[in-house]
Amino acid sequence: MARFLRLAVKLVGLIGQVMRLFLSLMLLAVILGYRPAAALVTDDSPVGGASALAPDAADPASLTRLAQRYEHAEGVPKDFLKANQLYCRAAKAGNAEAQFRLGWIYANGRGVQRDDGVAAIMFIMAAEQGHEYARRLLRYVRAQPNTDLPSCLLPERVEPVDVVVEDTVIGIKRHPEVEALVKKLAPQYAIDPQLVLALISVESGFNAKAVSPKNAQGLMQLIPETAERFGVKKVFNPAENIKGGLAYLRWLMALFQGEVKLVLAAYNAGERAVERYKGVPPFAETRHYVKRITGMYRKSTHPYSTEIVAPSAIMNVLRRSDL
Secondary structure, X not given: OHHHHHXXXXXXXXXXXXXXXXXXXXXXXHHHOXXXXXHOOOOOOOOOOOOOOOOOOOXXXXXXXXXXXXXXXXOOOOOHHHHHHHHHHHHHOOOHHHHHHHHHHXXXXXXXXXXXXXXXXXXXXXXXXXXXXXXXXXXXXXXXXXXXXXXXXOOOXXXXXXXXXXXXXEEHHHOXXXXXXXXXXXXXXXXXXXXXXXXXXXXXXXXXXXXXOOOOEOXXXXXXXXXXXXXXXXOOOHHHHHHHHHHHHHHXXXXXXXXXXXXXXXXXXXXXXXXXXXXXXXXXXXXXXXXXXXXXXXXXXXXXXXXXXXXXXXXXXXXXXXX
16 A cells, blocks of 8 residues: 555656646747737738738838748748748848747758757847847857858848058958958948948957057957947957947947948047037047048948937038038
8 A cells, every 4th residue: 555655656746747847848839939919810811912922022020921921821832931031031121020030940940951050149139129039039049159140131242351451451361250250240230341340450450359558448449338338248259349349330320320430430539529529520540540441441321220329419410511
């Protein structure tokens, strides 16, 4: 009898463990199987015809909804390749849901080779925009070093750059690690990699351990206040330093509505100096700095997001005077 009771107790304990495991797996399945109601195709949704399968190419939300239909065979044949292409277009345009979905696809190898590194990057991008399920999934995947983003997320074309430092031409090919990091990270912040490479060449000469007399540090010469402002913990870590510099550039692009000279002047002298002088400050160092970088990066304007920060009050004045 006693032996029977011991066996029964063990059996109950085993059943309890199985149930807890089952519940944990069910919870994980709910998390991983999340599908926003707004994106589902309802019974009265159109499932045929050209209008249903031809979303506005400029609308990332429409691309994402159509991608979900191809992924789940909702009124159309299941087509992972088509779904992934649509998700990628929407993710590149900054749609958090598409970034989350693309991360999920790479985490599970649905129509692509499984890649936890790509999945982690996509979840991070979505989580930074407030996507709660992307944030949760970061518990299960980890960013991997030297991860290459899918080609559809990269700029259409990256032109080669020769960097001039002290009148000596230094080919970017001499700094392949930095170039690779910039090309990987810059698209995540919607910043042209060539602008970043030109800026790094002037700021630090590609020296990840550079420290200026004003205590600006690392590849993109972040002062301690800027590093703290944009969450950089290890300022001499190349990837962290570049991310901090990119975050600052993205913020400045929005503040000065993509005017490259103003952005560069603010990066060098501070945004308040640019606002005080309503343009590039009359500092010899800053003017020389802007001239050197714009001598390598010829574009006068750069795309920017209106959602990062409101434009500076000086922009209306400068626009009226044709900057």
